[in-house]
Amino acid sequence: MKARFQTASRAVDLHRWVQSPAWLKAFLAAAALTMAVGLIQLWTSEFRSGNNWGVAYGITAAVLLASVSAYSIRRRSPGRGPASARHWLQFHIFGGGLFLLMVLMHTAFRLPHGVLAWSLWILSLWLAVSGILGTLIQRWIPRLLTSGLATEANYDRLPDLAKAVREEAESLAEAGSIAVRRYFQDNLQEGFAQLRTRPIFFVDITGGAQAQLRQSSHIRGFLEADEQKTLDRLIELFQAKTELDAHHTLQKALRWWLYGHVPFALVLILLVVVHVLTVLYY
């Protein structure tokens, strides 16, 4: 049975956006427990980062940060870690969410004071936001690639594939009639030039190829049967190249969002170490 959340208007399919509803439930339970502990604390003492409760939240947050960061070590040592990579990723995602909650409780849901505290606070928030964005990108783009494109291509091989397509297209155009050659030069050649990153693929997976090829139907009527075959092949190659561009753009997004996440995580770990040392020193 698929997990569904009923909203007023329609059912939201959890599986589409959450890979493991079991992990989500565990996270919600842990978050609820943490909030309950917070309420007990509010009942019995003051909600402050400096008291024992606050320190406990801080220590928990630091431990969680270290634990969720271990995912990148697990990725680099396949086969060595316990459990599958899938469970590690789920722990990374939901443990990260719990980390942010602990940070907020550690700061007693107040704005921080001082440069270091502000940096820690902003970085924690940024990591959570970029993590959620990354998770959404990882759920959205694969579906976009699969449903919209006929081909599947490895990111690392894209330049070679694009080169092969370009060379075939150029040699075909070279051997074709003047009309075909001119059509190629005026309408298609630029598209074959190199792998292009085009934001249009995020909203239109075809990259507007149909519009770019519209003129081909105009010249078709003036061509001999053999030339028509050449034109058809050129159009096929152009469409293939457009798909390669789509792969390039979208797979790049799947890789590049990590640059907005991982370096900041490293800085945060460093600042947490400084923070702990400072607290211990003073």
Next chain:
Amino acid sequence: MAAGQPGRQIMAEKTLFRLSVQHQDRWSTFDADSGIVSLSEKLSAEQLRRYEIFKDYREPFLERISPDVTVASWKKGSVLFEEGSYIDLAFFVLEGEVELSLKAGQGQAEASRPILETQPTKPVGWQEADTAAAEKTVYFTKTQFQKSNQIAFLSSLDIDLPPGDVMRLGKGEFFGEIGALNGWPQSVTAQTASDCLLIQIRIPALRRMKEKSEVFKDRIDSIYRKRSLFRQLKESPLFSSCPDTFLVGLSKKVELVSCRPDDVVVAEGTPADSLYLVRSGFVKISRRLGEGQQVLSYLSKGMSFGEPELLFEELEDWACSYSSVGYSELVKFSFSDLRRVVQAHPEVESGLWEQAAARIKQSGGSGRDLHKSEFIQFALEKGLVEGNSVLVIDLNDCTRCDDCVRACADTHGGRPRFVREGDRYANLLITKACYHCQDPVCLIGCPTGAIRRANVGEVVEIRDDICIGCSNCADNCPYDAIVMHDTRSRWGDDAVPKSLRGQERLLASKCDLCYTSASDPACVRNCPQGCAHRVGSIEEFRQLLDERQRV
């Protein structure tokens, strides 16, 4: 003339030397610590012809197959193969005795008896059938299996043996060949009951011998008739109600048919005169649609075809074409024999009608549903029916991170064993990773025996230390699942064959299912999205497809 002779002599010596080295390669790694006392060197054609099993072959042929043949001396108590394992060779007993048993029966040698004896111990429920057959053959029935506790491996038995029982094979007996030739796991454990001298023949030689000699083919077929056919008929829904006596008679009349890949068993429109039962492999059912062929379905082991043509008098010709997908083995029953069966046992007719109705319904359904037909065609072409473990990736969830490929490379010394590319069906990508086929054709033609069943389930592996990079396996693999790696080194001056010397050293490389590790294959275990799956059959693929399309 005189000048030419020394030249030919040198050539012959060179060839002999090459064959001798091939023999050494193929047998040097054969479980040296498993109880083998000695292995022969390459035997000459003359030496081979002294053995009864090779006497029908001509010398040049025997020279060609000689690297794949050896004579091994085994200690008493050595395990030749275990039940459930795949082997790529067959054994012929020259001296001594070999015990075949299910694991439950080991250690009960005192209860053992020869599989062929002049006055066999009759199993419980045995009814005297044809006197001639009863003289030589012991048949065990499913009923008897059930009476003697549980039965294992019914789906793939090549020798019928109930748990707890032990059979003995003596001088002149041949065994292991049915499993080896059909790609079935062995149904029993074979252990030497005394010091033994065995001829061991690898699959390539076995296949050639079978193709070359009708006598040898008949011999293997006759072993199959004695050891397995009766049980297969008994288990078939068509004949399960027939008395044993009748099946014994029927099993003698059938014809055993061996097919090569793409062989047309029967063509649409040709006169129908026989019913076929699939012993091993797969048979594709198709019919003409316009100028092409529409695939309707496929048949696997234990399934039959020809029932509608047998029952409906109006159907004089085959309504569909039936062709072999890979290597397959069939049992052919003539309509005249079957009509006699039906006359004598009218209850068989209802079974035939059921099968016929099922076939007509299936063909009709597939004929109308082009999607289903297309899926079956795809599954047959892409090896989904053949594969035991196909790596399938759900592209809807795959973030193209290539962690699966990296994990594979890290587990295998930096060289990935598959490419995350392949054919797509809906949102599923069938990667170019070894399928560990039921009948691995990559094993045929390996000059050194480097590619083989690893003796762990269905795993097929390549031994780096004896692979010479000839790429025969890669060329034979229909699914492009074997990659030739450039090791960036060259063969040394002592390499054999000489043609390798100074050449770039290539290495064939393929998925080994990470069988040496205790966990799942690295690709599956290290996929962070959990979208890499291993599927073992077309049904599992269909199930995964349905499941993932619902998500």
